Amino acid sequence: MSAIPPGVATGGAYRTLLRACQMGSYALPAVNVSSSSTANAALAAARANRADIIIQISAGGARFYAGQSLPDEQQARILGAVALARHVHLLARHYGVAVILHTDHANRPLLGWIDGLVEESRRHHEQTGQPLFSSHMLDLSTEPVADNIATAATLMKKLSPLGIGLEIELGITGGEEDGIGNELHGTGPADHPSLYTSPEDVLTAWKTLSPLGMLSIAASFGNVHGVYAPGNVRLRPDILRRSQALVAERLQTGPNPVPLVFHGGSGSDEDAIKQAVSFGVFKFNIDTDTQFAYAQGVARYMQEHEEAFAHQVSPVTGRPLKKQYDIRTWMKAGEDSFIQRLTDSFRVLGAQGRSTARQP
Numbered sequence: 001m002s003a004i005p006p007g008v009a010t011g012g013a014y015r016t017l018l019r020a021c022q023m024g025s026y027a028l029p030a031v032n033v034s035s036s037s038t039a040n041a042a043l044a045a046a047r048a049n050r051a052d053i054i055i056q057i058s059a060g061g062a063r064f065y066a067g068q069s070l071p072d073e074q075q076a077r078i079l080g081a082v083a084l085a086r087h088v089h090l091l092a093r094h095y096g097v098a099v100i101l102h103t104d105h106a107n108r109p110l111l112g113w114i115d116g117l118v119e120e121s122r123r124h125h126e127q128t129g130q131p132l133f134s135s136h137m138l139d140l141s142t143e144p145v146a147d148n149i150a151t152a153a154t155l156m157k158k159l160s161p162l163g164i165g166l167e168i169e170l171g172i173t174g175g176e177e178d179g180i181g182n183e184l185h186g187t188g189p190a191d192h193p194s195l196y197t198s199p200e201d202v203l204t205a206w207k208t209l210s211p212l213g214m215l216s217i218a219a220s221f222g223n224v225h226g227v228y229a230p231g232n233v234r235l236r237p238d239i240l241r242r243s244q245a246l247v248a249e250r251l252q253t254g255p256n257p258v259p260l261v262f263h264g265g266s267g268s269d270e271d272a273i274k275q276a277v278s279f280g281v282f283k284f285n286i287d288t289d290t291q292f293a294y295a296q297g298v299a300r301y302m303q304e305h306e307e308a309f310a311h312q313v314s315p316v317t318g319r320p321l322k323k324q325y326d327i328r329t330w331m332k333a334g335e336d337s338f339i340q341r342l343t344d345s346f347r348v349l350g351a352q353g354r355s356t357a358r359q360p
C-alpha cells in the first residue's frame, strides 16, 4: 500500500487514502470539532491509535471557532473554518498521521459559505500548492435528485482543479445537526421512507459526477443524527450493498466502487457499523457521542474538585485552589474522555494501526 506524508491529505494523497480504506475494508471516524481543544484531541486520538482521521467542521462549529461576538455571521463561518484549517495544517504533520479536513452539511443557503472557502483554498493553493480543505459536503438531499446532481456538478468543476473532493447526500439523514435538520412526522424517525435512498439514485449520481473529480456519497440507509431511545432508528445497510452491486454491475468496476459515508454514527449498533464498512463506507461521522464524552469528562472532573469551582482558596485547608480550576485541567479531562471515545470508534471501524502516513 502506498504511503502518503503525514499532515493534511488533499488531491492525490486524499485519493490514495480513500483507496487504502477501500482495499483494506476499514473506515475512518469523521469527528466534528468546534475548538482547538477538540481538534487537538482528535489529532491525539489518531496518533495514539496509529490511525488516520477525518476532522470536520459544520457551519455552526466554524462560527463558534471564530468567536461568537463577530457580527457578520457569514464572514465568521468562513473565518472560523479557515482558522481551524490553518491550525490543523500547522500541527497535523507533527502528530505523524494523515488527516482529511472536511466541512459538514451545507444546504442551499450555505452555498455562499462553501464559495467563500473555495476562494480561501484558491489563495492557499497559490501559496502552498495545497487547498485548505480535502473535501466539502453539499447537502441538497431534500431537493429533487436532478437539482442535487446539477448543483454538485457545478461545484465539482470549481473544486477539482484545486484537488478538493465533494461529498453529496442522497436520501435524507433524519434528526437535526447544527440547525440543519429534517423533522420527520409520525411517532419517530424509524422507517420513514425518505430516510432510505435508492440504489438507482446512487448509480445516476456516480455515473454523472465521478468523472468530474473525487466524489463520495452519503447514501442514507435509515441514519439519524443524534442519539434516540432504542427502536427509533432502523438501519438497513443492505441498501449500501445493493447500491455498490448495481454500480459495479452497470459500470463494470471492481467491488465497492463508491466511497460511501455514514451519517449519524453516534449511538449505532456495532454490527450495523461493521456491516456498513464491509459495504464500502470509508467515512463514519461521529459528533453526538464525542460531545457527550467530552462533557462527561469535564463533569466528572468538576464533581471530583467541587471545592475549586466554588472557592479560590480552600475554606478548609487555606490553600489556593488555582491548580485545580486552571482552565487547562478541566479541558484536559474533557479531551481525555473524547480521546477514549474515539479510540473505541477506531477499533470498531478497523482503523487502528493502519495509518498510511510515512515520513518521506
Ligand SMILES: [Zn+2]
Residues within 6 Å of the ligand: 105, 173, 177, 225, 263, 264, 285
Ligand atoms: Zn450528517
